[in-house]
Amino acid sequence: MPSAGVVIIGNEILTGKFADDNTPWLVARLRQLGCDLFRVAIIPDTLDDIAAEVAEQSRRYDWVFTTGGVGPTHDDITFAGIAKAFALPLHHRPELVAVLKRKLGEACNTAALRMAEIPEGSELWWDGNVTFPLVVTRNVCIFPGVPSLLRLKFDRVAHRFVGAPVHGLRLSTGRQESEIAALLTEAVSRWPAVAIGSYPRLDEVPVHVIVTIESRDNQALARCEAFLRAGGLTDAP
Amino acid sequence: MPSAGVVIIGNEILTGKFADDNTPWLVARLRQLGCDLFRVAIIPDTLDDIAAEVAEQSRRYDWVFTTGGVGPTHDDITFAGIAKAFALPLHHRPELVAVLKRKLGEACNTAALRMAEIPEGSELWWDGNVTFPLVVTRNVCIFPGVPSLLRLKFDRVAHRFVGAPVHGLRLSTGRQESEIAALLTEAVSRWPAVAIGSYPRLDEVPVHVIVTIESRDNQALARCEAFLRAGGLTDAP
Known part of the structure; x- marks a missing residue:
């Protein structure tokens, strides 16, 4: 059966500024899929915490799902943390740069382009003919923290995580x-x-x-x- | 400022059988106290997971709060996991044995006495003149998983974790x-x-x-x- 871990990246959860709606949703959804969840870690937006937790979960489980930290601001360091976990360089991925430029036009500044700066060698999953693909580094699937977006993006790739029902x-x-x-x-x-x-x-x-x-x-x-x-x-x- | 980590011990949370009401409550309460929460880990009821997570958090933070796994049944292995984290032996603590015998009378069987089998050298905190004290091993405060009990027991000792407000x-x-x-x-x-x-x-x-x-x-x-x-x-x- 597929095994999984979840990494919730977000100071806002640990400091109580926003409720964590993603953990309960992922718990229920993974159960439904027959994918065995072994660990959820809620951690701060710091490089070392992200790198250490992702490296450890990646080693132990078939799949790791991260949420949060993929926007354009200073506190969005998930891609950098995951790159560090696997000692991979970051690079501006051409397909993602193209999508952002098309989508944002004039507003596609340096900050926005950080959303296209991902660990080298990552896969892009285009399931569901989406505009913006899911970024997957080794066995780590990188989701946004906004609950509605996470759900939408997760459901498009959920068929990849199916196991026998419990x-x-x-x-x-x-x-x-x-x-x-x-x-x-x-x-x-x-x-x-x-x-x-x-x-x-x-x-x-x-x-x-x-x-x-x-x-x-x-x-x-x-x-x-x-x-x-x-x-x-x-x-x- | 005091720093803290939380370890939620429970298959029932990871498998979606019960909602995790303890994390949101602890997050809000620690914030209110001015105690900085740096990590929440939701882990299964297995000795090695408990031992590894508790050892790591104990090293990094001033306080570690665990919830769950302190009852009398086979899946209650928190004390054993924490003993393993610090390479301490378990022993039947006389004060706790006495409380259980007084409270349960005839019903105080071998299973019930597991609730008195704690890591050697643990502190017992009797704050609030309680019948059953809080068990604290080094800097790890061991709380029950039942939300109403956790809240009651936490509030009695909360004054120990106060920091400057944010x-x-x-x-x-x-x-x-x-x-x-x-x-x-x-x-x-x-x-x-x-x-x-x-x-x-x-x-x-x-x-x-x-x-x-x-x-x-x-x-x-x-x-x-x-x-x-x-x-x-x-x-x-």
């Missing part, structure tokens, strides 16, 4: 977590292909524990479910 | 980002103590750019503001 369901109990811990531990050891999570819902009335079970193996999932139901778990409210 | 404001322009880029770059170089961010609001009508300026130095902030207003920026809508 099936799952939620069970519940009114007992305490510690009382069902042994049951869960046994289920974990019997069905290693099933991911089991236990989540006390102390904020809800009546207080209960949600137990989630998930797998790509439907047979294992069904057996694990039957075992837990026999142990007293019921449908989640 | 002041800031938002300006706006209807011009394109590339047209104000040179102005912003000049402001950045003139007032290094001011953090300047530029955020195109392409999802809003009319389309505009929000420019945020922030600083702990009020005089620099006022000068930078005047400079940007002279350059054509106005109050944000």
